[in-house]
Each structure stands twice: as C-alpha cells, then as structure tokens.
Amino acid sequence: DRVDLEFDQLGLELASTGCCGGRRRVLHGVTGSLRAGRVAAVMGPSGAGKTTLLNVLSGRWDRRARLSGRVRVNGDSALSLKSLSPLVAFVPQEDIMCRELTVRELLEFSAAARLPAACTQARRRAVVNDVLRVLKLVGIRHAVVGDELRRGISGGQRKRVNVGMELVADPSLLFADEPTSGLDSATSLDVMHAFHDVARRGATVAVVLHQPSMQIYAAFDDVLLLAAAGRTAYLGAPSGAKKWFTSLGIRFPSDWAPPDYFMQILA
Ligand SMILES: Nc1ncnc2c1ncn2[C@@H]1O[C@H](COP(=O)(O)OP(=O)(O)OP(=O)(O)O)[C@@H](O)[C@H]1O
Ligand SMILES: [Mg+2]
Numbered sequence: 001d002r003v004d005l006e007f008d009q010l011g012l013e014l015a016s017t018g019c020c021g022g023r024r025r026v027l028h029g030v031t032g033s034l035r036a037g038r039v040a041a042v043m044g045p046s047g048a049g050k051t052t053l054l055n056v057l058s059g060r061w062d063r064r065a066r067l068s069g070r071v072r073v074n075g076d077s078a079l080s081l082k083s084l085s086p087l088v089a090f091v092p093q094e095d096i097m098c099r100e101l102t103v104r105e106l107l108e109f110s111a112a113a114r115l116p117a118a119c120t121q122a123r124r125r126a127v128v129n130d131v132l133r134v135l136k137l138v139g140i141r142h143a144v145v146g147d148e149l150r151r152g153i154s155g156g157q158r159k160r161v162n163v164g165m166e167l168v169a170d171p172s173l174l175f176a177d178e179p180t181s182g183l184d185s186a187t188s189l190d191v192m193h194a195f196h197d198v199a200r201r202g203a204t205v206a207v208v209l210h211q212p213s214m215q216i217y218a219a220f221d222d223v224l225l226l227a228a229a230g231r232t233a234y235l236g237a238p239s240g241a242k243k244w245f246t247s248l249g250i251r252f253p254s255d256w257a258p259p260d261y262f263m264q265i266l267a
Contacts, residue, residue: 015064044226089171
C-alpha cells in the first residue's frame with residue numbers, strides 16, 4: 001500500500017509534566033508532507049521535536065496529550081494516524097535488541113514476527129538475505145551481538161542491525177531516528193542506499209539525522225527542517241534550503257557546510 005501523508009500545523013501539547021502543572025507544547029505547527037517512493041530527511045536542533053514528530057506520524061502519542069492540526073492520508077482527512085500503525089516500521093534512536101542472538105537470528109525473528117503469515121519461509125529467507133546484503137552485514141551474520149562485557153559486533157554494526165530489523169518488515173512507512181549517528185560517512189551511505197531501495201519499492205521513508213555530510217544530504221529527495229520549539233522552517237528539495245535562507249538575508253560563512261549551518265540558524 002502506498003501512503004502519502006500531508007500534515008498541516010501539527011501541534012502536540014503534553015499533559016502536565018513536572019511541578020508547575022500546565023500543558024507543555026512540544027510541536028507548535030509542523031507543516032509538511034511525506035510521499036510514497038521518496039526519502040525525506042527530518043533535521044533540526046536537539047529538542048526541536050524530531051523524534052516527537054516521527055512518533056506522532058506513526059500513530060504513537062500519549063493518550064493524555066492533545067494533538068491539533070490537520071492530517072491527510074492519501075488525500076483523505078477522515079483516516080487517522082493511529083490507523084497507520086500496522087504499516088509503520090520505526091527504527092528507534094536507541095537499539096533494543098536481544099544481545100544474545102546472532103545478527104542473522106535477530107533479522108529472522110523480526111521477519112517472522114512482522115511479515116504476514118502468508119509469507120513463505122523461502123520468501124522470508126530471501127528478504128533477510130537481501131537486507132544482510134544491502135546493509136553489508138553478510139560477513140558478520142553468524143556473530144552474536146554481544147554487549148560491553150561480552151564483545152560481539154561493533155557499535156556501528158549494531159546500528160545497522162537495528163535498521164535491518166525494521167527493513168525486513170517490508171513496511172509501507174519507514175521512520176528512522178538517527179540511524180546514521182556514530183557511523184562513518186561510507187557506512188552512512190550504505191544505510192542511505194538501503195533506505196532508497198525501500199522507497200523504490202513504494203514505501204514512504206523519513207529519516208532524522210544530525211550533521212549529514214553534503215553527499216548524504218544531497219541524496220535525499222525532500223528535506224524538512226524543524227526550528228527549535230517544533231515549527232517547520234523549510235520543506236523542499238535539499239538544494240533549495242540554502243537559497244531559501246539566503247533569500248531571508250542570511251549569509252553563509254564559506255567555511256561551514258550548509259547542513260551544519262542550518263542547525264546553527266535554527267537553534
Ligand atoms: N513524553 C514526553 N514528556 C515530556 N517531555 C517530552 C516528551 N516527549 C518529548 N518531550 C519534550 O519535547 C521536546 C522535543 O523532544 P524530541 O525528543 O522530539 O526532540 P528531538 O528533536 O528528537 O531531539 P534530539 O535531537 O535530542 O533527539 C523536548 O523538549 C522534550 O523534552
Ligand atoms: Mg530525537
């Protein structure tokens with residue numbers, strides 16, 4: 001199923017937190033769209049609401065929180081975000097995998113749990129092999145993940161396994177929260193290729209990231225820049241963001257990579 005999402009002035013007010021009571025607004029008006037077959041970057045300073053936005057778009061928010069704004073799923077405003085949750089795969093910011101299993105076992109378990117029951121074992125195996133290949137995990141497929149005491153695979157490899165566990169679900173919507181943080185630029189590119197593969201099969205992909213290299217930044221189809229306090233600052237092609245800020249009178253120092261400087265402006 002192809003899913004196009006449009007959201008207009010999305011706001012989220014949390015139920016009272018802490019001593020002072022009162023509601024806390026974490027999204028103030030996020031407007032944008034995510035399209036099937038495309039990979040969008042969601043960028044913004046820490047605390048801007050990137051994780052919150054992905055959570056909301058995947059139908060997960062606290063029952064006591066108040067959501068405002070308009071959402072259209074495939075052009076239909078009657079469909080709710082909650083109804084999308086079975087179609088969503090979410091790569092969390094922190095990994096939560098079982099460290100005693102091997103890389104291959106983790107992907108197989110995830111595929112068995114997430115792919116429809118009608119999916120044959122052969123098909124499932126093919127999906128897992130495909131993900132091992134695109135994420136360059138074939139060489140370590142039999143390695144136990146391990147932890148700090150019983151070392152298994154490296155932190156960056158674990159990061160990729162984390163992505164792989166969601167890719168094997170063959171999702172219609174794929175959201176990934178900083179899947180490339182801590183990876184070198186070549187490995188980050190491998191992960192990005194995996195996302196583009198998923199999008200080519202018709203999925204809608206949104207990726208939160210910090211400090212992408214110019215090459216990775218330019219490889220996105222769309223960019224959604226969030227300013228502090230959860231507002232859309234820019235939505236459009238990667239190449240248009242610098243022009244947009246320049247048109248507002250902002251000058252870019254020559255020794256800053258534009259994506260890094262966007263964060264400086266938005267913070
Ligand atoms: N359930 C919650 N309870 C209290 N505060 C929350 C909750 N969820 C989000 N927030 C607040 O909302 C704001 C945005 O948080 P969010 O995790 O979405 O930021 P982020 O852009 O993902 O940041 P980072 O880049 O550091 O991961 C923060 O100020 C955070 O403290
Ligand atoms: Mg976050």
